[in-house]
Amino acid sequence: MDYKDFGLVNTKRMFADALKNHYAVPAFNFYNMETLSAIINASRNTHSPVILAVSESALKYMGPDLLRGMIWGLNLSPNDNIALHLDHGSSFESCVTAIKLGFSSVMIDGSKLPFDANADLVKTVTEFAHQYDVSVEAELGTLSGIEDENTQSTTSSYTNPDDVVNFVERTNADSLAIAIGTSHGAYKRKSDNEELRFDILAAVAKQLPDFPLVLHGASSVPEHFIKTINEFGGQLTNARGIAPDQLRRAVQMNICKINVDSDSRLAFTAGVRQHLAQNPENFNPRDYLAAGRKNIYENCLDEIKNIMQSGK
Ligand code: G3H
């Protein structure tokens, strides 16, 4: 199935426009009808492009047929500016599977491999994907935290700006995720004073002046969701995200895709916990799932406006 039959687009034109106009395209992860509809409605109501990100474990959770049915049901056209993206693809085969399912963009994550092995892997993926006009994201440098339910890295290494030109030329990747101090999950910083490594970002952007850079692990972990979760029975202590002003600063320095998953998880959990605690007699999943969905929708609207600056 060709992604164009779904009315999807790849990320090339979105990123060119984002770079030119200094905004970031949001990549929001989804894994069911509620998360997908919240993200799409936020995108439609702000006229923002959006990248629908699906991890390998989310693909397994939904199943390929249901996932394709939901994308089909969105009735998209290229004017909607929506990409369907494999997040943290772990192998060439995984990227091929996604492309055959109708994904318009894939990430091949060789970030834990040595430089040469990472570059070789990305090259095999770009050679395949570009035949189908599918865009490819690669990663150089490693983030800490949980990237997939199967992998958790405890170490991180910043991207070396001296490597990036060689890597992009060798691989023909369409965008590059870099490590400048973000990490996956809800526990990103020990104190409010910790800053991203803008010196590294500036050096990378200088080497690759017109090239789309990507920030993973960029949830801002809104305090009000943590407060609500903890108020209604949760136990999330010391959760801390990336401050929105730091993300906005990164957007002005060629970051044109910002990945957000944890914020939606927190938004959803806060809505469900609050609803169930306040309505102990209720056992209708549509009611508490709607509360979670509403929170994700509102948070996506907020981030599109105040972090990504991608709405019209
Ligand atoms: O960065 C990756 C996402 O947060 C995916 O997590 O594999 O649990 O869906 P997941």
Ligand code: 13P
């Ligand atoms: P967060 O855990 O910060 O939401 O990061 C999500 C991500 O990078 C998905 O690829």
Ligand code: ZN
């Ligand atoms: Zn990620």
